[in-house]
Every structure is written in C-alpha cells, then in structure tokens.
Amino acid sequence: MTLDRAVMAFAGVMVLLSVALTLWVSPYWMWFTVFIGVNLIQSSFTGFCPAATIFSKLGFKTGCAFQ
Secondary structure (H helix, E strand, C coil), rough: EEHHHHHHHHHHHHHHHHHHHHHHHHHHHHHHHHHHHHHHHHHHHHCCCCHHHHHHHHHCCCCCCCC
C-alpha cells in the first residue's frame, strides 16, 4: 500500500467514525467531521498533511501525490 492510499483510507475511516459517533454518542462529534474536512481542504492547497508525515515515518512508500 502506498502512502497516498493509506492517507485516503485513514481519512475515510475517520469520516465514518465521526459520523457514527455523531449518530450514537453526541451531535457535538459533528465538529470532528468538520475538522477532518477542513484538514483535507488545507492539505490540498498547502501540500502539508500530518497523516502523510506520520505514515511516511512508519515506512509507507510514497505514491504520486506525495512526491
């Protein structure tokens, strides 16, 4: 698995987790979903992604998006 796919999979899992927490725990978890969306938008403009940094340190090979 490349770094690109790992970041996309992680973002998808976090979105689904935040939606589940919103439904079953508290509506305030919607702010976690908003945070994830804002982080995705800022990383598309700046190229900085904290998850990509962590995954690269864990040994994931870079794909075409993070070269």
